[in-house]
Amino acid sequence: MSADHLPEEQPEKESDTTPQEDQREYFKAKYKDIIDIEGVGPATVTQLSESGYKTIESLATATQNQLIKGGIGEALADKIIKAARKAVSISFISASELMRIRKSRKYLTTGCSSLDRLLIPGAMVVGPLADPNFKGGIETEAITEFYGEYGSGKSQVCHQLAVTAQLPISEGGLGGKTLYIDTEAVFQPERAIQIARRLNLEWDEVLENIVYAEAYT
Numbered sequence: 001m002s003a004d005h006l007p008e009e010q011p012e013k014e015s016d017t018t019p020q021e022d023q024r025e026y027f028k029a030k031y032k033d034i035i036d037i038e039g040v041g042p043a044t045v046t047q048l049s050e051s052g053y054k055t056i057e058s059l060a061t062a063t064q065n066q067l068i069k070g071g072i073g074e075a076l077a078d079k080i081i082k083a084a085r086k087a088v089s090i091s092f093i094s095a096s097e098l099m100r101i102r103k104s105r106k107y108l109t110t111g112c113s114s115l116d117r118l119l120i121p122g123a124m125v126v127g128p129l130a131d132p133n134f135k136g137g138i139e140t141e142a143i144t145e146f147y148g149e150y151g152s153g154k155s156q157v158c159h160q161l162a163v164t165a166q167l168p169i170s171e172g173g174l175g176g177k178t179l180y181i182d183t184e185a186v187f188q189p190e191r192a193i194q195i196a197r198r199l200n201l202e203w204d205e206v207l208e209n210i211v212y213a214e215a216y217t
Helices: 019-030 042-050 056-060 064-069 074-087 095-104 113-118 154-164 189-198 203-208
Strands: 178-182 210-214
Touching: 056 074, 064 074, 154 178, 154 189, 189 203, 203 210
Parallel strands: 178 210
Antiparallel strands: none
């Protein structure tokens, strides 16, 4: 084949992730369960479970001595902890990387514009992230806590979010489903139906998209 007909080399596609992120994702995929850790068999899994270690995350925060007290050998305990910590590792990042992450986050409307505005992070009001068209709402990849006296509307907000999460992103939703963990047995499907109708959503589909569980203490 002459040089004139050699196929052109395609430029390598740039990755959207950093090497640290790629490495973290690799170990996350490799160690999904305790049994995935090399050298850990069913007997060791049982030993760890009896000692209260049932997830990769619980092992990542354990110490070598704690596992040894549970009957795990020193060398294996060290290996298990290192593997678990790789799977849930938290890497240092630059401030510019943090800004990129913040820009990629989505916000969920509560269904109340006044409350949405109260929840706007300060960085979205002033500075390089400021956006005059930003309407606020519940920030994703974060924990938002509502507290107040009995009857102040905490459960009402949760009912609202269980439904507004199903709205398309263009309307302030996330286009997703909801997991509702009820600690006080206050969830009412009838209330979700009322909210769905007000938002012009099919109420039967809305209920199907709410996964419910009651927590017991």
